[in-house]
Amino acid sequence: MTNNIQMIESDAGEVLHLFNVMEKYGIECDLEVSDPFFGIAQVPVKTEYIECNDGGTVVVYLGETEFGFDLKRHQFEKYVSNCQIYICIASEHYAAWFISGAIPTEVITEANSYEKLAGNLMLKMFVRPISVEY
DSSP: OOOOOOOEEOOHHHHHHHHHHHHHTTOOEEEEEETTEEEEEEEOEEEEEEEETTEEEEEEEETTEEEEEETTTOEEEEEEOSSOEEEEEEOSSOEEEEEEOOOOHHHHHHHTTOOOOSTTHHHHTTBOOOOOOO
């Protein structure tokens, strides 16, 4: 028996919230990319939002690998089950699927606690300061 999940349209702020919940509780994550196909299994996840003049970029760090998804060219979808988080970040050329490991109920409750804020206010909460030394 195959169960299909119905992904729900999301935004960068909510996706960053979901990744941060996984990071906070040490939940590891898998990645599958559609074209070209490759995957990464069960590694720690960390994210940040980089604000630029021409838009922003969501950066996802999986173990030692990092991926950048600019807001102008990517769509965000999510599905939170009773024990896992699924995130899809897609452009017209590929889809990147992030799938969490098993998550306890109280962590799922926190994942579902996202409240969308006006404009880019939520994204600004995820900007990590970058220090540059000269």
